[in-house]
Amino acid sequence: MKKIFLFLFTFSSLLGLAQVGVNNTNPQEELHISGTNSTIRIEGLNSTNNPLNLGDKENTRVYANSNGDLVLNNAPTNIEVLFNPANYLNDPLDTGGADSNQVNQTGVGSGYSQAGWPRQTGAGLSTFTLTRPAIVEINYAISYEIYKSGNPIDDYHARTAQFYVYLRQTGPAGAIVTTDYDGNPIDFAGNPGAMGYSGNFYTNGSTLGAGGGEGFDKKFYATGHDYIKLGPGTYCPMFAGILFVADTGGTGAVKMQMGGGDDEVVIIAHYYN
Secondary structure (H helix, E strand, C coil), X not given: CHHHHHHHHHHHHHHHHCCEEECCCCCCCCEEECCCCCCCCCHHHCCCCCCCCCHHHCXXXXXXXXXXXXXXXXXXXXXXXXXXXXXXXXXXXXXXXXXXXXXXXXXXXXXXXXXXXXXXXXXCCCEEEECCCEEEEEEEEEEEEEEECCEECCCCCEEEEEEEEEEEECCCCCCECCECCCCCECEECCEECCEEEEEEEEECCCCCCCCCHHHCCCCEEEEEEEEEEECCEEEEEEEEEEEEEXXXXXXXXXXXXXXXXXXXXXXXXXXXX
C-alpha cells in the first residue's frame, strides 16, 4: 500500500511540475537536458531499425512531420543534380545539317554558329526535366580544335575562340528558351537564349617558344558557368561558337571543330519552394 502511494505521489508531482530537467534542477523548457556533451538517442531512428538511416558514413537529417513527430528523410530536397552525362557531344567531324559541329572562321568578330550535337539522345543523355520551379546551375567544359584543309594551323596568326550554352525545349531540335521563369529575356551579344559565355585567346605555330607553337595540333577546352530560373519542363543544353582572327591575310578557309574530345555538362537544380 505504501509503494502504491509513493508511486502516485511521484507521478502527480511530475505532472504538477510540467517541466522535466535532465542533469539540472531548474528546467527552462518542458524538457531541458543540461551538459555540454549531452546527446539524445531515439532507437527507432538508428540504422538497425530505420532503413532511411544512412549509417556511420554520414549524418542523416532529422525532420519534423505534420504531427510534430521526428522522422528521417533520404536526402535534402532543395538541391538535385539533374544532368551529368559522359562525353556529351559527338566526337566525329560533321560539316553539314542541324547536327554540324564545325564553325567557319570569321574576320569580323561576330556571328556565332550553333554547333555540336548530343552524342546520345534521350532522358538523362541529352535532356533533363524539372518538375517544379528552380534556380538551375549550368556548368560545362567543351573541347575544340582548329584546322585548315584537315591540317593543324601553323600560320602564327592570333585567334579568338568564344562559346556560349543555350537551352532548347523537349530536345535538341526544340524551340530555344529565350526567357526565364519570370519572363525576363535571356540574351548575350544579341543572341537569344545565350548563357555562360567563355573564350580563349592564343597564337598557333609549328615551333616552340614565343611564336606560340604550344597551340599547334592541340585540343583545347573552354569552360563556362551560369544560372537561370526555370519552370517545370524538359530541356536540352546546346552550344554555339565563333572563331575569328584579327589579320585575315593569308589565313584562308580556317575552321574549328567543337566536341572532338571529352565534353561535360552538369545541371544542378536549386529548389526554392
